Amino acid sequence: MAEPALALVQASPPPARAQIAFDNVALTLGGKAIIDTISLEVSAGEILCVVGASGCGKTTALRLAAGLYQPTGGSVRFEGEPMRAPRREIAVVFQDYGKALLPWRTAAGNISLALETIGMPAAQREARITELLAKVGLAGHAAKYPTEMSGGMQQRLQIARCLAQDPKVLLMDEPFGALDAMTRQGLQDEMLALVAATGATVVFVTHDLEEAIYLGDRVVGLLPHPGRVGLELTVDLPRPRDQLATREHPEFLRLRRALFDFIKASE
Amino acid sequence: MRWSVLGWRLASFAVAAGVIALWQFAADHRWISPVFLPGPDRAWASLMRGFTSGDLLAKLVGTLTHMAYGWLLASIAGIALGAMIGSSKTMRLYVAPTLELLRPLPVSAIIPVAIAALGLSQGMALAVIAFGSLWPLLLGTIHGFAAVEPRLYEVARVLHMPRLAVIFKIALPSAAPDILAGMRLSLTVALILAVVCEMLAGLDGLGQWVLLSARAFRSADLFAGVMLLGVIGYVTALAMSAAESRLLRWQAARR
Numbered sequence A: 001m002a003e004p005a006l007a008l009v010q011a012s013p014p015p016a017r018a019q020i021a022f023d024n025v026a027l028t029l030g031g032k033a034i035i036d037t038i039s040l041e042v043s044a045g046e047i048l049c050v051v052g053a054s055g056c057g058k059t060t061a062l063r064l065a066a067g068l069y070q071p072t073g074g075s076v077r078f079e080g081e082p083m084r085a086p087r088r089e090i091a092v093v094f095q096d097y098g099k100a101l102l103p104w105r106t107a108a109g110n111i112s113l114a115l116e117t118i119g120m121p122a123a124q125r126e127a128r129i130t131e132l133l134a135k136v137g138l139a140g141h142a143a144k145y146p147t148e149m150s151g152g153m154q155q156r157l158q159i160a161r162c163l164a165q166d167p168k169v170l171l172m173d174e175p176f177g178a179l180d181a182m183t184r185q186g187l188q189d190e191m192l193a194l195v196a197a198t199g200a201t202v203v204f205v206t207h208d209l210e211e212a213i214y215l216g217d218r219v220v221g222l223l224p225h226p227g228r229v230g231l232e233l234t235v236d237l238p239r240p241r242d243q244l245a246t247r248e249h250p251e252f253l254r255l256r257r258a259l260f261d262f263i264k265a266s267e
Numbered sequence B: 001m002r003w004s005v006l007g008w009r010l011a012s013f014a015v016a017a018g019v020i021a022l023w024q025f026a027a028d029h030r031w032i033s034p035v036f037l038p039g040p041d042r043a044w045a046s047l048m049r050g051f052t053s054g055d056l057l058a059k060l061v062g063t064l065t066h067m068a069y070g071w072l073l074a075s076i077a078g079i080a081l082g083a084m085i086g087s088s089k090t091m092r093l094y095v096a097p098t099l100e101l102l103r104p105l106p107v108s109a110i111i112p113v114a115i116a117a118l119g120l121s122q123g124m125a126l127a128v129i130a131f132g133s134l135w136p137l138l139l140g141t142i143h144g145f146a147a148v149e150p151r152l153y154e155v156a157r158v159l160h161m162p163r164l165a166v167i168f169k170i171a172l173p174s175a176a177p178d179i180l181a182g183m184r185l186s187l188t189v190a191l192i193l194a195v196v197c198e199m200l201a202g203l204d205g206l207g208q209w210v211l212l213s214a215r216a217f218r219s220a221d222l223f224a225g226v227m228l229l230g231v232i233g234y235v236t237a238l239a240m241s242a243a244e245s246r247l248l249r250w251q252a253a254r255r
């Protein structure tokens, strides 16, 4: 006699706690199942890192979360609502920063693009641009064109433009993948500080297992052909993280081992 | 760097001066009959005379007007059409074969058609000049719009940019180098066709002046007209380059 009541409870919508929810998401592109299936929840303020072998569907999953792809099965929801198109609350940091910036606009102009689009009055833009550039460590480079900047500076600029959207969520696709180790570590810490200050949710795709553990509250490992979740790890490391102490922490080493074994087995 | 630029300038002036000196020398020694080849002194005098009497000035304005109207019409049509065709893959697939068929057609071949349809009129000249100078512009614009980085369209989608903003803030500036290169090529075509149309239809302009001078064996006037045409070509190309480097300042940063 208790069964109908249980069925009712199960049919009620999932708790609104999850900011982004993948519910049995599947995606077929050109007749090929790229993702089948992913169920995953990301809560507000969380940093979720996604790792997996090359071609396992990390970028595709991120594009689904951005609303740039529509799932062919299941649903992607943002704050309970189905994602039908990209939203301004969700900013995307692309890996290929060189392609994502407007080469004919200066650093200030590139940030202005986002401000113009969200309808900020021209009089307020300049102050906001200065503030954002300072935030990402580009103060004094406002008049430079992207081609006059190093890779690290260009990626900082892209992040600043994303912050100009005032996003609740940052989706980042291997944002530091093309940078050298030193620049990369610097940017990791800057990003963590920015995120801590804004409280934004982050979904961070990376090839680098250590980077995933260093940044994340949780790490999800995807399996290939078709893409699906193969591993979920909670990262119980103290914040703020530290490039030396965190990476030497026994828990860090344990997680690294687990991820390494996972990737090895999945290949 | 600066010095080598200056050096090249000086060298090119020296070449020009050398050519004029040779020309004068040839005319003075009558290598070619003065009926056909006036010296630079006589051509210059004729140029001055033409300007003071106001005749030549009217012809100059005539040619500039024909050229400008035709070129502007081609620019507007070329950019609008090119933007439409270039930004849609299906449009490109449908239209490309037709364009490939029409492009190699020499414009001179359509002049009789235009004359038959519009008579020996200003309208005919406008149509011919616009049609002829449309091609480099149209093809440049199509290429420019087709080559916009798809990532930038995704940036626009994520920001919810309105359609018009996407065209004016992303597609157009991205295609600008190709469009401007097309406009520069069109300018030359427009000048050539303006002269041809003036000759054929007897429209007021340097083409007509040159043709009539040649028929009357007024070689000095003929050369004055040709010199002016050269100046138009040179000055408009210079103005176009200046506009290009101003509009494409960001590309200078790349080098």
Ligand SMILES: Nc1ncnc2c1ncn2[C@@H]1O[C@H](COP(=O)(O)OP(=O)(O)OP(=O)(O)O)[C@@H](O)[C@H]1O
Binding pocket: A029, A030, A032, A034, A052, A053, A054, A055, A056, A057, A058, A059, A060, A061
């Ligand atoms: N538009 C598409 N049409 C068909 N197949 C696609 C398309 N985009 C991606 N794929 C395929 O989907 C799979 C996953 O691609 P995806 O780019 O998501 O992988 P990834 O995990 O991001 O790889 P990498 O680590 O190399 O960036 C790949 O096998 C790829 O070939």
Ligand SMILES: [Mg+2]
Binding pocket: A058, A059, A060, A173
């Ligand atoms: Mg990828």
